[in-house]
Amino acid sequence: MNNKRKVGATAAAFVLFVLLAIFYESPLLEALDRTLSEALAGAEFLGVLSFLGNPETVAAICLVAIVLLLIRRSPRDALFIVLAVGVGFAINEWLKEWFGRPRPDMPDQLASYSFPSGHAQMGLLYVSSIGIVVMRRIRPIFWRWTVLAVAGILVAGMGLSRIVLGRHYATDVLAGWAAGTAYLFLLLILFSYWNRDRIES
Structure with a gap:
Protein backbone atom coordinates (compact mmCIF):
# COMPACT_ATOMS: atom_id res chain seq x y z
CA MET A 1 0.00 0.00 0.00
CA ASN A 2 1.42 3.36 -1.01
CA ASN A 3 1.47 6.39 1.27
CA LYS A 4 -1.53 8.04 -0.39
CA ARG A 5 -3.69 5.06 0.51
CA LYS A 6 -2.20 4.97 3.99
CA VAL A 7 -3.10 8.64 4.45
CA GLY A 8 -6.62 7.88 3.24
CA ALA A 9 -6.93 4.96 5.67
CA THR A 10 -5.62 7.10 8.53
CA ALA A 11 -8.07 9.89 7.75
CA ALA A 12 -11.04 7.52 7.38
CA ALA A 13 -10.29 5.79 10.69
CA PHE A 14 -9.79 9.12 12.44
CA VAL A 15 -13.10 10.48 11.12
CA LEU A 16 -14.88 7.31 12.25
CA PHE A 17 -13.40 7.69 15.72
CA VAL A 18 -14.45 11.34 15.92
CA LEU A 19 -18.00 10.50 14.85
CA LEU A 20 -18.23 7.74 17.45
CA ALA A 21 -16.81 10.06 20.11
CA ILE A 22 -19.34 12.78 19.33
CA PHE A 23 -22.42 10.64 18.90
CA TYR A 24 -21.98 7.57 21.14
CA GLU A 25 -24.75 8.89 23.41
CA SER A 26 -27.12 9.48 20.49
CA PRO A 27 -30.26 7.31 20.22
CA LEU A 28 -28.97 5.75 17.00
CA LEU A 29 -25.68 4.54 18.47
CA GLU A 30 -27.28 3.52 21.74
CA ALA A 31 -29.62 1.36 19.67
CA LEU A 32 -26.57 -0.06 17.88
CA ASP A 33 -25.02 -0.91 21.25
CA ARG A 34 -28.15 -2.73 22.36
CA THR A 35 -28.58 -4.55 19.06
CA LEU A 36 -25.02 -5.87 18.90
CA SER A 37 -25.05 -6.81 22.59
CA GLU A 38 -28.22 -8.83 22.07
CA ALA A 39 -26.90 -10.37 18.85
CA LEU A 40 -23.75 -11.59 20.62
CA ALA A 41 -25.57 -12.84 23.71
CA GLY A 42 -25.20 -16.47 22.63
CA ALA A 43 -21.55 -16.21 21.61
CA GLU A 44 -19.99 -16.97 24.98
CA PHE A 45 -17.24 -18.93 23.21
CA LEU A 46 -15.74 -15.61 22.13
CA GLY A 47 -15.11 -14.76 25.77
CA VAL A 48 -12.09 -17.07 25.86
CA LEU A 49 -10.29 -14.74 23.44
CA SER A 50 -10.44 -11.86 25.90
CA PHE A 51 -7.27 -12.99 27.68
CA LEU A 52 -5.27 -12.33 24.49
CA GLY A 53 -5.93 -8.62 24.97
CA ASN A 54 -5.05 -8.51 28.67
CA PRO A 55 -2.11 -6.14 29.35
CA GLU A 56 -0.01 -8.98 30.77
CA THR A 57 -0.57 -11.12 27.68
CA VAL A 58 0.16 -8.24 25.31
CA ALA A 59 3.35 -7.35 27.18
CA ALA A 60 4.59 -10.96 27.24
CA ILE A 61 3.95 -11.63 23.54
CA CYS A 62 5.45 -8.31 22.45
CA LEU A 63 8.52 -8.83 24.65
CA VAL A 64 9.19 -12.20 23.03
CA ALA A 65 8.73 -10.71 19.54
CA ILE A 66 11.04 -7.78 20.32
CA VAL A 67 13.78 -9.99 21.77
CA LEU A 68 13.65 -12.30 18.74
CA LEU A 69 13.88 -9.33 16.38
CA LEU A 70 16.86 -7.91 18.25
CA ILE A 71 18.57 -11.30 18.13
CA ARG A 72 17.96 -11.35 14.38
CA ARG A 73 19.40 -7.81 14.19
CA SER A 74 16.16 -6.14 13.14
CA PRO A 75 16.08 -3.12 15.47
CA GLN A 109 -17.72 -4.32 36.66
CA LEU A 110 -14.22 -2.95 36.09
CA ALA A 111 -13.47 0.44 37.63
CA SER A 112 -11.69 1.95 34.61
CA TYR A 113 -13.46 3.93 31.93
CA SER A 114 -14.99 2.38 28.83
CA PHE A 115 -14.33 4.51 25.73
CA PRO A 116 -12.43 3.42 23.68
CA SER A 117 -11.95 -0.28 24.42
CA GLY A 118 -8.36 -1.07 25.35
CA HIS A 119 -8.71 -4.69 24.28
CA ALA A 120 -9.94 -3.61 20.85
CA GLN A 121 -7.33 -0.90 20.33
CA MET A 122 -4.34 -2.71 21.80
CA GLY A 123 -5.36 -6.03 20.30
CA LEU A 124 -5.37 -4.45 16.87
CA LEU A 125 -2.06 -2.68 17.43
CA TYR A 126 0.00 -5.56 18.78
CA VAL A 127 -1.40 -8.25 16.49
CA SER A 128 -1.15 -6.01 13.42
CA SER A 129 2.34 -4.73 14.17
CA ILE A 130 3.68 -8.25 14.72
CA GLY A 131 1.73 -9.47 11.68
CA ILE A 132 3.22 -6.73 9.49
CA VAL A 133 6.73 -7.64 10.61
CA VAL A 134 6.08 -11.34 9.90
CA MET A 135 4.56 -10.63 6.48
CA ARG A 136 7.66 -8.70 5.45
CA ARG A 137 9.59 -11.95 5.82
CA ILE A 138 7.15 -14.15 3.91
CA ARG A 139 7.09 -14.42 0.12
CA PRO A 140 4.42 -17.05 -0.72
CA ILE A 141 1.05 -15.37 -1.20
CA PHE A 142 -0.78 -18.21 0.56
CA TRP A 143 1.11 -17.71 3.81
CA ARG A 144 0.80 -13.94 3.63
CA TRP A 145 -2.98 -14.28 3.34
CA THR A 146 -2.93 -16.84 6.14
CA VAL A 147 -1.15 -14.42 8.47
CA LEU A 148 -3.62 -11.69 7.48
CA ALA A 149 -6.63 -13.94 8.10
CA VAL A 150 -5.39 -15.15 11.48
CA ALA A 151 -4.62 -11.59 12.55
CA GLY A 152 -8.08 -10.44 11.50
CA ILE A 153 -9.78 -13.26 13.41
CA LEU A 154 -7.78 -12.54 16.56
CA VAL A 155 -8.41 -8.80 16.44
CA ALA A 156 -12.13 -9.28 15.81
CA GLY A 157 -12.37 -11.94 18.51
CA MET A 158 -10.68 -9.84 21.16
CA GLY A 159 -12.91 -6.88 20.46
CA LEU A 160 -16.16 -8.81 20.29
CA SER A 161 -15.28 -10.73 23.44
CA ARG A 162 -15.53 -7.52 25.44
CA ILE A 163 -19.13 -7.03 24.28
CA VAL A 164 -19.97 -10.66 25.06
CA LEU A 165 -18.53 -10.33 28.57
CA GLY A 166 -20.38 -7.07 29.17
CA ARG A 167 -17.19 -5.09 29.73
CA HIS A 168 -17.76 -2.69 26.85
CA TYR A 169 -20.40 -1.23 24.59
CA ALA A 170 -20.12 -1.98 20.88
CA THR A 171 -19.28 1.67 20.22
CA ASP A 172 -16.31 1.35 22.61
CA VAL A 173 -14.99 -1.54 20.56
CA LEU A 174 -15.55 0.22 17.24
CA ALA A 175 -13.80 3.30 18.59
CA GLY A 176 -10.88 1.17 19.78
CA TRP A 177 -10.49 -0.34 16.33
CA ALA A 178 -10.77 3.09 14.71
CA ALA A 179 -8.20 4.71 17.01
CA GLY A 180 -5.83 1.77 16.64
CA THR A 181 -6.14 1.79 12.85
CA ALA A 182 -5.54 5.53 12.58
CA TYR A 183 -2.42 5.35 14.75
CA LEU A 184 -1.09 2.20 13.06
CA PHE A 185 -1.29 3.71 9.56
CA LEU A 186 0.23 6.97 10.80
CA LEU A 187 3.14 4.99 12.20
CA LEU A 188 3.50 3.07 8.93
CA ILE A 189 3.69 6.38 7.05
CA LEU A 190 6.38 7.71 9.37
CA PHE A 191 8.43 4.50 9.08
CA SER A 192 8.11 4.49 5.29
CA TYR A 193 9.75 7.95 5.17
CA TRP A 194 12.43 6.84 7.64
CA ASN A 195 13.21 3.78 5.56
CA ARG A 196 13.31 5.89 2.38
CA ASP A 197 15.79 8.30 3.95
CA ARG A 198 18.02 5.40 5.00
CA ILE A 199 17.95 3.92 1.49
CA GLU A 200 18.67 7.28 -0.18
CA SER A 201 21.54 8.02 2.19
Whole structure:
Protein backbone atom coordinates (compact mmCIF):
# COMPACT_ATOMS: atom_id res chain seq x y z
CA MET A 1 0.00 0.00 0.00
CA ASN A 2 1.42 3.36 -1.01
CA ASN A 3 1.47 6.39 1.27
CA LYS A 4 -1.53 8.04 -0.39
CA ARG A 5 -3.69 5.06 0.51
CA LYS A 6 -2.20 4.97 3.99
CA VAL A 7 -3.10 8.64 4.45
CA GLY A 8 -6.62 7.88 3.24
CA ALA A 9 -6.93 4.96 5.67
CA THR A 10 -5.62 7.10 8.53
CA ALA A 11 -8.07 9.89 7.75
CA ALA A 12 -11.04 7.52 7.38
CA ALA A 13 -10.29 5.79 10.69
CA PHE A 14 -9.79 9.12 12.44
CA VAL A 15 -13.10 10.48 11.12
CA LEU A 16 -14.88 7.31 12.25
CA PHE A 17 -13.40 7.69 15.72
CA VAL A 18 -14.45 11.34 15.92
CA LEU A 19 -18.00 10.50 14.85
CA LEU A 20 -18.23 7.74 17.45
CA ALA A 21 -16.81 10.06 20.11
CA ILE A 22 -19.34 12.78 19.33
CA PHE A 23 -22.42 10.64 18.90
CA TYR A 24 -21.98 7.57 21.14
CA GLU A 25 -24.75 8.89 23.41
CA SER A 26 -27.12 9.48 20.49
CA PRO A 27 -30.26 7.31 20.22
CA LEU A 28 -28.97 5.75 17.00
CA LEU A 29 -25.68 4.54 18.47
CA GLU A 30 -27.28 3.52 21.74
CA ALA A 31 -29.62 1.36 19.67
CA LEU A 32 -26.57 -0.06 17.88
CA ASP A 33 -25.02 -0.91 21.25
CA ARG A 34 -28.15 -2.73 22.36
CA THR A 35 -28.58 -4.55 19.06
CA LEU A 36 -25.02 -5.87 18.90
CA SER A 37 -25.05 -6.81 22.59
CA GLU A 38 -28.22 -8.83 22.07
CA ALA A 39 -26.90 -10.37 18.85
CA LEU A 40 -23.75 -11.59 20.62
CA ALA A 41 -25.57 -12.84 23.71
CA GLY A 42 -25.20 -16.47 22.63
CA ALA A 43 -21.55 -16.21 21.61
CA GLU A 44 -19.99 -16.97 24.98
CA PHE A 45 -17.24 -18.93 23.21
CA LEU A 46 -15.74 -15.61 22.13
CA GLY A 47 -15.11 -14.76 25.77
CA VAL A 48 -12.09 -17.07 25.86
CA LEU A 49 -10.29 -14.74 23.44
CA SER A 50 -10.44 -11.86 25.90
CA PHE A 51 -7.27 -12.99 27.68
CA LEU A 52 -5.27 -12.33 24.49
CA GLY A 53 -5.93 -8.62 24.97
CA ASN A 54 -5.05 -8.51 28.67
CA PRO A 55 -2.11 -6.14 29.35
CA GLU A 56 -0.01 -8.98 30.77
CA THR A 57 -0.57 -11.12 27.68
CA VAL A 58 0.16 -8.24 25.31
CA ALA A 59 3.35 -7.35 27.18
CA ALA A 60 4.59 -10.96 27.24
CA ILE A 61 3.95 -11.63 23.54
CA CYS A 62 5.45 -8.31 22.45
CA LEU A 63 8.52 -8.83 24.65
CA VAL A 64 9.19 -12.20 23.03
CA ALA A 65 8.73 -10.71 19.54
CA ILE A 66 11.04 -7.78 20.32
CA VAL A 67 13.78 -9.99 21.77
CA LEU A 68 13.65 -12.30 18.74
CA LEU A 69 13.88 -9.33 16.38
CA LEU A 70 16.86 -7.91 18.25
CA ILE A 71 18.57 -11.30 18.13
CA ARG A 72 17.96 -11.35 14.38
CA ARG A 73 19.40 -7.81 14.19
CA SER A 74 16.16 -6.14 13.14
CA PRO A 75 16.08 -3.12 15.47
CA ARG A 76 13.77 -1.09 13.24
CA ASP A 77 11.09 -3.77 13.32
CA ALA A 78 11.53 -4.08 17.07
CA LEU A 79 11.15 -0.31 17.43
CA PHE A 80 8.04 -0.44 15.24
CA ILE A 81 6.38 -2.86 17.68
CA VAL A 82 7.55 -0.86 20.71
CA LEU A 83 6.06 2.36 19.33
CA ALA A 84 2.87 0.70 18.10
CA VAL A 85 2.16 -0.92 21.46
CA GLY A 86 3.81 1.48 23.92
CA VAL A 87 2.53 4.74 22.48
CA GLY A 88 -0.76 3.08 21.55
CA PHE A 89 -1.31 2.10 25.19
CA ALA A 90 -0.60 5.65 26.35
CA ILE A 91 -3.04 7.03 23.77
CA ASN A 92 -5.75 4.62 24.90
CA GLU A 93 -5.29 5.51 28.57
CA TRP A 94 -5.42 9.23 27.74
CA LEU A 95 -8.57 8.83 25.64
CA LYS A 96 -10.30 6.86 28.39
CA GLU A 97 -9.60 9.60 30.92
CA TRP A 98 -10.59 12.31 28.45
CA PHE A 99 -14.01 10.87 27.66
CA GLY A 100 -14.68 9.27 31.05
CA ARG A 101 -17.48 7.06 29.77
CA PRO A 102 -18.73 4.60 32.42
CA ARG A 103 -18.74 0.93 31.52
CA PRO A 104 -22.00 -1.03 31.08
CA ASP A 105 -23.87 -1.58 34.32
CA MET A 106 -23.19 -5.11 35.55
CA PRO A 107 -22.04 -6.88 38.75
CA ASP A 108 -18.30 -6.76 39.49
CA GLN A 109 -17.72 -4.32 36.66
CA LEU A 110 -14.22 -2.95 36.09
CA ALA A 111 -13.47 0.44 37.63
CA SER A 112 -11.69 1.95 34.61
CA TYR A 113 -13.46 3.93 31.93
CA SER A 114 -14.99 2.38 28.83
CA PHE A 115 -14.33 4.51 25.73
CA PRO A 116 -12.43 3.42 23.68
CA SER A 117 -11.95 -0.28 24.42
CA GLY A 118 -8.36 -1.07 25.35
CA HIS A 119 -8.71 -4.69 24.28
CA ALA A 120 -9.94 -3.61 20.85
CA GLN A 121 -7.33 -0.90 20.33
CA MET A 122 -4.34 -2.71 21.80
CA GLY A 123 -5.36 -6.03 20.30
CA LEU A 124 -5.37 -4.45 16.87
CA LEU A 125 -2.06 -2.68 17.43
CA TYR A 126 0.00 -5.56 18.78
CA VAL A 127 -1.40 -8.25 16.49
CA SER A 128 -1.15 -6.01 13.42
CA SER A 129 2.34 -4.73 14.17
CA ILE A 130 3.68 -8.25 14.72
CA GLY A 131 1.73 -9.47 11.68
CA ILE A 132 3.22 -6.73 9.49
CA VAL A 133 6.73 -7.64 10.61
CA VAL A 134 6.08 -11.34 9.90
CA MET A 135 4.56 -10.63 6.48
CA ARG A 136 7.66 -8.70 5.45
CA ARG A 137 9.59 -11.95 5.82
CA ILE A 138 7.15 -14.15 3.91
CA ARG A 139 7.09 -14.42 0.12
CA PRO A 140 4.42 -17.05 -0.72
CA ILE A 141 1.05 -15.37 -1.20
CA PHE A 142 -0.78 -18.21 0.56
CA TRP A 143 1.11 -17.71 3.81
CA ARG A 144 0.80 -13.94 3.63
CA TRP A 145 -2.98 -14.28 3.34
CA THR A 146 -2.93 -16.84 6.14
CA VAL A 147 -1.15 -14.42 8.47
CA LEU A 148 -3.62 -11.69 7.48
CA ALA A 149 -6.63 -13.94 8.10
CA VAL A 150 -5.39 -15.15 11.48
CA ALA A 151 -4.62 -11.59 12.55
CA GLY A 152 -8.08 -10.44 11.50
CA ILE A 153 -9.78 -13.26 13.41
CA LEU A 154 -7.78 -12.54 16.56
CA VAL A 155 -8.41 -8.80 16.44
CA ALA A 156 -12.13 -9.28 15.81
CA GLY A 157 -12.37 -11.94 18.51
CA MET A 158 -10.68 -9.84 21.16
CA GLY A 159 -12.91 -6.88 20.46
CA LEU A 160 -16.16 -8.81 20.29
CA SER A 161 -15.28 -10.73 23.44
CA ARG A 162 -15.53 -7.52 25.44
CA ILE A 163 -19.13 -7.03 24.28
CA VAL A 164 -19.97 -10.66 25.06
CA LEU A 165 -18.53 -10.33 28.57
CA GLY A 166 -20.38 -7.07 29.17
CA ARG A 167 -17.19 -5.09 29.73
CA HIS A 168 -17.76 -2.69 26.85
CA TYR A 169 -20.40 -1.23 24.59
CA ALA A 170 -20.12 -1.98 20.88
CA THR A 171 -19.28 1.67 20.22
CA ASP A 172 -16.31 1.35 22.61
CA VAL A 173 -14.99 -1.54 20.56
CA LEU A 174 -15.55 0.22 17.24
CA ALA A 175 -13.80 3.30 18.59
CA GLY A 176 -10.88 1.17 19.78
CA TRP A 177 -10.49 -0.34 16.33
CA ALA A 178 -10.77 3.09 14.71
CA ALA A 179 -8.20 4.71 17.01
CA GLY A 180 -5.83 1.77 16.64
CA THR A 181 -6.14 1.79 12.85
CA ALA A 182 -5.54 5.53 12.58
CA TYR A 183 -2.42 5.35 14.75
CA LEU A 184 -1.09 2.20 13.06
CA PHE A 185 -1.29 3.71 9.56
CA LEU A 186 0.23 6.97 10.80
CA LEU A 187 3.14 4.99 12.20
CA LEU A 188 3.50 3.07 8.93
CA ILE A 189 3.69 6.38 7.05
CA LEU A 190 6.38 7.71 9.37
CA PHE A 191 8.43 4.50 9.08
CA SER A 192 8.11 4.49 5.29
CA TYR A 193 9.75 7.95 5.17
CA TRP A 194 12.43 6.84 7.64
CA ASN A 195 13.21 3.78 5.56
CA ARG A 196 13.31 5.89 2.38
CA ASP A 197 15.79 8.30 3.95
CA ARG A 198 18.02 5.40 5.00
CA ILE A 199 17.95 3.92 1.49
CA GLU A 200 18.67 7.28 -0.18
CA SER A 201 21.54 8.02 2.19
